[in-house]
Amino acid sequence: MEILGYLASILIGVSLGMIGSGGSILTVPVLVYLMGINPLLATTSSLFIVGIASLVGGFRSYSKQQVDFKAVIEFGIPSILSIFVTRHYLLPALPETIVTIGSIVVSKSMFLMVVFAILMLAASISMIRGRNDHINEKLSETDRHNKVLPLVLLGLFIGVVTGLLGAGGGFLIIPALILFLKLPMKTAVGTSLMIVGINSLFGFLFSLKQFEYNWTVILIFTGISIAGIFIGSKLADKISGPSLKKGFGWFVLVMGIYIIIKEVFIK
Numbered sequence: 001m002e003i004l005g006y007l008a009s010i011l012i013g014v015s016l017g018m019i020g021s022g023g024s025i026l027t028v029p030v031l032v033y034l035m036g037i038n039p040l041l042a043t044t045s046s047l048f049i050v051g052i053a054s055l056v057g058g059f060r061s062y063s064k065q066q067v068d069f070k071a072v073i074e075f076g077i078p079s080i081l082s083i084f085v086t087r088h089y090l091l092p093a094l095p096e097t098i099v100t101i102g103s104i105v106v107s108k109s110m111f112l113m114v115v116f117a118i119l120m121l122a123a124s125i126s127m128i129r130g131r132n133d134h135i136n137e138k139l140s141e142t143d144r145h146n147k148v149l150p151l152v153l154l155g156l157f158i159g160v161v162t163g164l165l166g167a168g169g170g171f172l173i174i175p176a177l178i179l180f181l182k183l184p185m186k187t188a189v190g191t192s193l194m195i196v197g198i199n200s201l202f203g204f205l206f207s208l209k210q211f212e213y214n215w216t217v218i219l220i221f222t223g224i225s226i227a228g229i230f231i232g233s234k235l236a237d238k239i240s241g242p243s244l245k246k247g248f249g250w251f252v253l254v255m256g257i258y259i260i261i262k263e264v265f266i267k
Helices: 002-019 023-034 039-063 069-093 108-129 141-146 148-165 170-181 185-206 215-236 241-266
Strands: 097-101 104-107
Touching: 002 023, 002 039, 002 170, 002 185, 002 215, 002 241, 023 039, 023 108, 023 185, 023 215, 023 241, 039 108, 039 148, 039 185, 039 215, 069 148, 069 170, 069 185, 097 108, 104 108, 108 148, 108 170, 108 241, 148 170, 148 185, 170 185
Parallel strands: none
Antiparallel strands: 097 104
């Protein structure tokens, strides 16, 4: 199963390189089900893996002038504050047993995985339905200023998602960058990678002393994912963006359904 896990880590990087999201949506299930890592530890390990891989992709996009640093700041600062509060106060406050329904005991680990699966389903539907990725007209400074508050609020929400589930939130960030700021798709992807990278690494640093990490697994995963980003970036130039997103969306949908079935009905 470990070999399958390492092979799957290529897909993590390919996903980030091609569409700027989906890395953590794959990382957590792979770490839990193929590598046998506890869900809480998996969400934290995912932050390091996705953080480093995303930053590599983000700087690669920056070299092509495909990163909007103003958007990185507008998203990043509220997200980092939200991640800190979530990792230090919200996550530790969750009891080991969330609720008992008849014979079903909903543990913290089960709760996190089911919530993560629901997030996967929402992300997959968004990818399958598609977005207006072709929009690329520029906003005036006044119009952009009016969009700051929605971006800050979304940044706070993404921080909670990142802190609680170890998900970077690229599938939420990219549509927001396109719809609110009218960024071209490639610039939205590069900007998303930078935001996800920064958020994820801060989330990991906030939890660094809370766990004992399997650094061998983490570093191998990270290295393979980085290689996958370069592969994904090359493929992105040859494959239609909408087709790619839709295909990946169906894959994520199946994964989300599998996690819910495994956590709720098979355990």
